[in-house]
Amino acid sequence: MTNIYATDTKHKSYAIIALCCQIILLIGSLIYFKERMLFSDAPHVLFKIINENKLQIAENRYGSFIMQLFPLIGARMHLPLTALILLYSASFNLFFLGTSALLTFKYKRYDLTLLLTFYLTLFVSDTYFWTNNEVHQGITWLMIAFAVTSYMKHKDRPKIAVSAVFILLAALAIWTHPLVMLAALFLWFFYIIDNSNKFVSKGELIIYSVVLLGLSFMKFYQGMHHGYDSGKIEFVTQLKADGLKTILSAPQLHSFVKHCITNYWLVLLLSVVGLFSLIKEKKYLLAAYTVVASCGYILLICITYREVKDWLFYMESEYMPLSIICCAPFVCYTLPALKKQYAIVLLTLVFGIRLGYIQHSSKLFTDRVATLEQIKEQMKKQGLTKAIVTQSENANQQLIMNWGTPVESILLSKLDGEVPQRTFICADSGMLKSFNTDSRDTLLGCFEKVPARGINARYFAMDTTSVYRTMTYGELMR
Structure with missing residues (x-):
């Protein structure tokens, strides 16, 4: 040696x-x-x-x-x-x-x-x-x-x-x-x-x-x-x-x-x-x-x-x-x-x-970013800033893992210059019972609910005028 x-x-x-x-x-x-x-x-x-x-x-x-x-x-x-x-x-x-x-x-x-x-x-x-x-x-x-x-x-x-x-x-x-x-x-x-x-x-x-x-x-x-x-x-x-x-x-x-x-x-x-x-x-x-x-x-x-x-x-x-x-x-x-x-x-x-x-x-993850972009654009077309996406099997396959989508979508929306930023979360029926909210100033995060006052306003602008809209992946993407 x-x-x-x-x-x-x-x-x-x-x-x-x-x-x-x-x-x-x-x-x-x-x-x-x-x-x-x-x-x-x-x-x-x-x-x-x-x-x-x-x-x-x-x-x-x-x-x-x-x-x-x-x-x-x-x-x-x-x-x-x-x-x-x-x-x-x-x-x-x-x-x-x-x-x-x-x-x-x-x-x-x-x-x-x-x-x-x-x-x-x-x-x-x-x-x-x-x-x-x-x-x-x-x-x-x-x-x-x-x-x-x-x-x-x-x-x-x-x-x-x-x-x-x-x-x-x-x-x-x-x-x-x-x-x-x-x-x-x-x-x-x-x-x-x-x-x-x-x-x-x-x-x-x-x-x-x-x-x-x-x-x-x-x-x-x-x-x-x-x-x-x-x-x-x-x-x-x-x-x-x-x-x-x-x-x-x-x-x-x-x-x-x-x-x-x-x-x-x-x-x-x-x-x-x-x-x-x-x-x-x-x-x-x-x-x-x-x-x-x-x-x-x-x-x-x-x-x-x-x-x-x-x-x-x-x-x-x-x-x-x-x-x-x-x-x-x-x-x-x-x-x-x-x-x-x-x-x-x-x-x-x-x-x-x-x-x-x-x-x-890299293609697998470049395609994943493209999927996030597509979802964000569909939200924009439908006038949504916050969405709960259900029945998202197709999205799950393209996203590989989807638990991070609440913050992934916010960061991507911010990078694209959107104000306020768009965010979505993928949820099943069980999550809907514990995560859904009628509050206008609460972010459904990856593992927790985040009040608007807990978000750094220097970097992020959350929509506090509307509630989350629940829809299937098919309804969002059509």
Whole structure:
């Protein structure tokens, strides 16, 4: 394995190729800002930031603050809404790119730059347009934790300072999303088994390992008993032995295998090549560890999401940490063994192909924005500013998910210069009983009713002269 502080131009060149890929992803975040920022979580979070003038940290996922600072500060500076939306869309990729630049040029952790870029591309197509899964920020904080800690040790900083920084950053990473603990534990013990943390004493390795395991246990325990994560963890903790027998027939496994053949095949290629390199170097324990970790991660995904075979944008975000597990041998063993020109060509092809898959997925979300536009125009033709849309099966198919339409439609209407803004919500009969209102000054939001006084008048103008009109999707679109 190459030394993690290898400073030759060969390894730096590989990291720079990865940075170029991330620059393209950043440019894409500006080109496709509507596709990304008018889809479910992102507009919901942005709308609340603007109206409540504070960060919107959910489920104790504190690492997401870094992205939310961009629109929050922008709103306090009274920047135009278009600028806020562009800032928020770009903020995710700015964080990834900025981190990778630090990993490359300051900390010289070219391995982590490559792993982070593989994470952002290999299992990514639809999920590029769904920005707000906090696992991405957590993984990025994890890379920072490893890089800063190893850099401080390399520079002989005081042990107490190194330990404090490691605990703080590792806790931030793991607390940002439960899946981060799996990537953290794998990568940490991968380096230990490989003996590539030689500058850290055995005693410190034990301490840091206990810290990582302890943080992971606390996050797992907290997730079991709180909110959104508890429902997912229950699938694992309550699994019986008989349940394992059904995994091979699970729709999730079949969907995953299918997409590995048609979409994520580069992961398989890089995994096989990396394992071959380990075997060639007689790193049998490391090869076995990687295989077991990869299979274990896939098993956990199939247990947790056994029946889920659609929602590719969502499932890809769950697959993404697997790229770190699968590609660590390739980054640490295969690339250092290749001639520089061959490695550069290979990396360029890998990132180029994955960027092509992301571009191909854009049509689904561009069409989604077009559907929102069509609904808004139909509301305009019928003189509506507020609508409750029922029997919306056709709309559901085109919108992929429709719970965010109240704020998606407002943001789109504002971008198109409409005053007051138009808004609609898709509702079934059950929602109508709890959500319908005769009030003229209440917005039916994604999960709550928002009074007009709770909306930032600098950015939004709500129609307070009319009530919501309930109609079927067919009636609206005819």
